[in-house]
Amino acid sequence: MAFMEADEQWAYRPSPKAIGMPVHRVEIVRIGGPRRYGDVHVRFLDGEEAGVQEWVNPGTLVVPWSQVSVFRADDEREAAAAEASCVVRGSTELEAARIVFGLVKPKNRVRLRRGKADAGVLEIKDLEGTAAWLELDAQELRAAPLLFEDRDGRCIAPWPVTQRLARRVAEKLADDVLEEVARRHEVLA
Structure with missing residues (x-):
């Protein structure tokens, strides 16, 4: 996992290993806190959740937003490999x-x-x-x-x-x- 800092934008996926599921653009508001040690406070930047702030597990932040196109390309290829393998x-x-x-x-x-x-x-x-x-x-x-x-x-x-x-x-x-x-x-x- 890459190092995160406040104000950065990341791709968020509630289930990080759910191949083919959408990712959402979030901004890091705060890392850790008095009650949420290890979690990351994010603000959703698009979709129905835009503006909502929430504490999330850092593992759900899959890549910095600047790398989301490469992540999505890998994700699509992984989904195709999984689909071809499902017969087994x-x-x-x-x-x-x-x-x-x-x-x-x-x-x-x-x-x-x-x-x-x-x-x-x-x-x-x-x-x-x-x-x-x-x-x-x-x-x-x-x-x-x-x-x-x-x-x-x-x-x-x-x-x-x-x-x-x-x-x-x-x-x-x-x-x-x-x-x-x-x-x-x-x-x-």
Whole structure:
């Protein structure tokens, strides 16, 4: 999160991770206060709420307003990746991918999203490094439909790419995957 100061304008979203939901322009009135430690006092600048002042969690201030167009572009691409991945919700393939990606070290290399809205979407922290580890061509991965690198450098991949990488990780970590599946089977038996 960027540093905030009074009088700055920011993009506010009540649920910051609600992909595709609108953002509202607010001005920071005050940061913290005697009763609201950590919260930010904002004034809404547009829409039906224009002029209203409210205390909000700083996490709901998603980007400085000067960066809102880039944020919205990333948000639209993320929504498209989530839409393309929604077919996998509740499937055994998704559960298998969760097992496989749960074994990847270091843990922050890849993250399979678990939310209902974005199930099947994969975040890759370092596409070049991950592709090299999996012995895949990073440029070929970048060419996949709906895959993109966001403003923070994270690679966001829709289900078809997630599925391909899960298979490759399962090949690379076959012994670990089989051991984990056997352990889970034992627990269920």
